[in-house]
Amino acid sequence: MRIAMIGTGYVGLVSGTCFSEFGIDVVCVDKDAAKIEKLHQNIMPIYEPGLDDMVAANVEAGRLSFTTDLKEAVKDADAVFIAVGTPSRRGDGHADLSYVYAAAEEIADSMTGYTVVVTKSTVPVGTGDEVERIIRARRPDAQFDVVSNPEFLREGSAINDFMRPDRVVIGTESEKARKVMKQLYRVLYLIETPIAFTSRRTSELIKYAGNTFLATKITFINEIADLCEKVGADVHDVAKGIGLDGRIGKKFLHPGPGYGGSCFPKDTLALVKTARDYNAPLRIVETVVAVNEARKKQMAERVIAACGGSVKGKTISVLGLTFKPNTDDMRDSPSIDIVSALIEAGATVKAFDPEGMEEAKKLLPAAVEYCKDAYATMPGAHCAVIITEWNEFRALDLKKVKSLLAQPSIVDLRNVYVPEEMAELGFAYSSIGRP
Incomplete structure (x- = not known):
């Protein structure tokens, strides 16, 4: 054929x-x-x-x-x-x-x-x-x-x-x-x-319904993560506890800075528009879209809070720019909102991504300084922010990281590290959905 x-x-x-x-x-x-x-x-x-x-x-x-x-x-x-x-x-x-x-x-x-x-x-x-x-x-x-x-x-x-x-x-x-x-x-x-x-129309809808359901699971666990922080619970244990239910499943229950990429953002928007055109509005999906957009912007506020309430004149180390690891795709990545907000707030941003920096240059503010590796982003930085969970960021030499940073502060938006271990090393460590 x-x-x-x-x-x-x-x-x-x-x-x-x-x-x-x-x-x-x-x-x-x-x-x-x-x-x-x-x-x-x-x-x-x-x-x-x-x-x-x-x-x-x-x-x-x-x-x-x-x-x-x-x-x-x-x-x-x-x-x-x-x-x-x-x-x-x-x-x-x-x-x-x-x-x-x-x-x-x-x-x-x-x-x-x-x-x-x-x-x-x-x-x-x-x-x-x-x-x-x-x-x-x-x-x-x-x-x-x-x-x-x-x-x-x-x-x-x-x-x-x-x-x-x-x-x-x-x-x-x-x-x-x-x-x-x-x-x-x-x-x-x-x-x-x-x-x-x-049927052809059923097939077309299956793709949108599938992606929208997954986006909804991500948004759900992100909101549960926010609640966990308020009540002193651990979102990973919550996710495991509900994911063991065969009706729910464990996939797409990982808290983070919000979904991005080439599919979920545009597919949720397109399905919302189709539903409105047919006078069958999808209120749940409309809320998912709104919550996810707000969440990406809120992540910059976490970094600013970790820097004492202001990043003006401060340097921020950013690790990971793509919307997920093992791709160079920057489309609708949370890093776009986060980095842009930090620069707007007066920060100097030094960033590294293993594959996405060329694409990032097309979408991020021109003021971003791109570095050759993770450690090169850190000298004199007031905070390191993990946005994308590339494997190489999971095994950083934390003693070296601490020696390079101006102050030992890490905002981990992918929960790569263990809070207790980071505390023992002397880091001011902030993650998602964990006490």
């Missing part, structure tokens, strides 16, 4: 590469000629562990290629995946579908035989209907079906998520399209991966 993957962002590049690992011929398409040229040199546009090696192996095997020529890639493809960006639209928070619809138009002009057009991008309910309408309007004679096949990839473990997923969701009412999709996912059938066939 042969497929075309339109878009070489996170979803498109990982999905295309993994399909080629399944033995399928894949052509990845992007309008950005510079990105395609770098991919020809095996230079990845994103940081994802193991991706460069998998790309190189499949390119060498002749199963994976990259091009800017969409027409050539699509014309003989059995399936064409739309994996372009759907960022939040300014003003109303709805997903910007202009790239999806533009891709649909180009696909319509390029198809030569029966083609399954698959929306892999995260799109609101009804998008598949519009993609079908666009293609039919441009090519009344075309033989095609439009399928929804949402992705469930976690940055930092995306390859494993694709190769060994919890489930695959496929939305189609066409038996012909269903057979094509079964063939594409044949490898996963062999390992008995649950594959759910639904």
